[in-house]
Amino acid sequence: MTELNDFSKPIRDPIWKHIWMNDELYAVTKTVPFMRLYNIKQLGPAELVYPGASHTRAGHSIGVYNIALKMLNILLKKGADVWVSKEGAMSFLAAALLHDLGHFPFTHSLKELKLKEHEELTGELILKEPLRSEVAKIGAAPERTAAIITGEGKDDAETAFFQKLLSGVLDPDKLDYLNRDAFYCGVPYGIQDTDFILSQLIPDKKNGIKIESKAILSVESILFSKYLMYKSVYWHKDVRIATAMMKKAIFTGIEREKFSPEDLYHQDDEGIFRLLEKTNYPEKKPAQDLRLGKIYHIIAEEAFQGENPKHRNLEDLYKRRTAEETLAEYFSNKTGIKIGSEEIVIDIPERISFESDLFIEDEKKVFSESSTVFSKEFIKTLVPSLRKIRIAVSDKIHKKTSNLKQTILPIF
Template sequence: MESKVFNDPIHGHMELHPLLIKIIDTPQFQRLRNIKQLGGAYFVYPGASHNRFEHSIGVAYLAGELAKALQTRQPELNITDEDILCVQIAGLCHDLGHGPFSHLFDGMFIRRAQNGGRWEHEQASVDLFEHLVRSNNLQEEMAQNMDFIKELIRGPLDAHVAEGNEWPYTGRGQEKSFLYDIVSNKRNGIDVDKFDYFARDCYHLGIKNNFDHRRFFVFARVCEVDGVKQICSRDKEVHNLYGMFHARSCLHRRAYQHKVNKIIEVMITDAFLKADPYIQIEGSGGKKFTLSTSIDDMEAYTKLTDGVFEEILNSSSPKLQDARQILNRIITRDLYKCLGRMTNIFTEDMIPQLKTALAVNGLTEEDFEVVVTNLDYGKKNENPIKNTYFYKKRKFNEVSTMRKDEVSRLLPQHFSEKTFRVYLKKNEKLMEAKTQLKEWGERNNIKILED
């Protein structure tokens, strides 16, 4: 095989290695063409029609560009072409495990289907990558690098073993620790995955992107921090990195956790839960799986995409009538109604009490949905720059962190906030429910804000 050139609206012409093309041309990767990058946001932003397919190719390209920049600038690091190819494969396959409507599937649907059980797309990406390699006879090409690629995607493969070891990875030794910063940076979140989705999502959403990842590549340098090599940046780039994390929080506020987007995703989740027992997907050995159990069989999971939305919507089965009704409400814009929002002293453990108080006048607790919106800089309430090291001009071996007061007095004092929105599923009871919520807020000294 030969390499191929992709003409991308974000990064221009991207030339990819033949092995990457082999992976792209598999059913397991091609399914990403039918999984929306931004889930339900397409129902809010008409331009947000892009998919995980093009994002994954973009991440592979950027992973290679950053690794090659470090290889050229610092030959003493002994970055091999094999290292670069592995990092690119990890970038290409890091999102293989996303289900229908991306984060909706693992973050909302599976948790509710399994009564709070945690299952994450990162582990599914590793599982589906293994299935892809086996199903397409790529074992020889992957040779000795399978564990390394999986670690680049997921992190240490055995968390229990990793806890007691100074170096938790087996794919590469500690002398190449910086390679683990490129695709998924567990220390501070500065990685090429974000670089691509910031640029790509802003482009399709019609929102201006103020962060230039190409400039970061110019000033990126591997330095030693407490005996471990990390990718560091010039001290003067600290403002740009704060700007990057601020851009992340803005994207969450304006798009990813937009109030209409969130309720549409709740409605899709409700529909999937009602349809779950009746959707049959054939997996390995001819065994049948539902939406929620397909995660246990990668052959079945390969067949699961956003297409399940249309499958339910166009079905004439009486068993899918309730699910179909909810999806029809999305299409006709008969959405669940927001009764108000709360911040400050309201907490998640108060949600059952609130639902009980609202379940009057013919309404039940199931008629209400409380949606929690978390906005942060990527590290919950922690400042991500706290774990970022900087070098000075011509002083490559002198690295340090930078305190907020060394950077600017205008930086945020807090790095996370929560908003709670109360939605009603039965719109004919809107006025009664709004009155009940307002009275509950007054009794509990919690301000109910209009939205």
């Protein structure tokens, strides 16, 4: 097939200016499942630190579609038209537009909980009405669209090709969220030369894309930006604690059967708070405070040490809760007042990778083994500088416990 250019409906966007759709794609953005994304902030509680960061999953999803369209047209011109069908192309664009359809509110607050992956929820939504019919009207196959997102159907070469495009170091998702999040947070770190990056892509039927070594700088720019955005925005200390507060409330609520995982699926930001309002248990206090804009105060911090078994234990939410209960008892003994574990949160960011298997055509090597500065040895130095164990406490006990911070971490 040739270039996709039969889109005449413009959507104005502060990042990409005009985004072009046809009537059928636009109709998908007006369905009930997609409209929910307008009620989910892309960065969750980050707006408590960066007030401008009130942009939504809907805006991001439309931005990802935009980059996917540009990427696909470039790859088609460079030879991908040999194996890409019109139905496959439209399925890929629909997948880009709908990739976050099942995403939970509050960014990754619910990520470590025993819930379905948001990609699985997205696939389920695409395969039932009203989206099944609306996706078919685009000229896409609902089953292929869902598979591109969920990672199923890898035995089909065209589906596997599109899966590689949608997920990788140079994927449309990352190119949109780095630029979009930096713009709304008012920081310069995520801005990318997106048009140049896309122009350097070479289609590869097996691996999705590859590049020449002259484009290594573009990949390095993305990885450095990812690092800086995690350091300054995504894993900003107060954003991390706010995320941990919501996670504690939801995790405990599920464990105490105050609500079920199914009650959380397809909620928006406000829906989570309404769900919590119907319950009564002490550990929902952090979420109540968060709704009032009160972020717990950090009283201790230490770099995560992967070789330390006590640190590794805290990656388990059950053991983390036990540690919070231990701290509550410790503080109670030291201060002479009764302190509940709802006044304390421990946060550890999840594991993150800066590696890439992107193939460098002229060097005949994968990216991390090429002439890039992002060698495996260099990457090992990045993550430890980001991952911090933090202990934070509520306003109620902050003054009473802040002078104990030197005695806390040895407990762990």
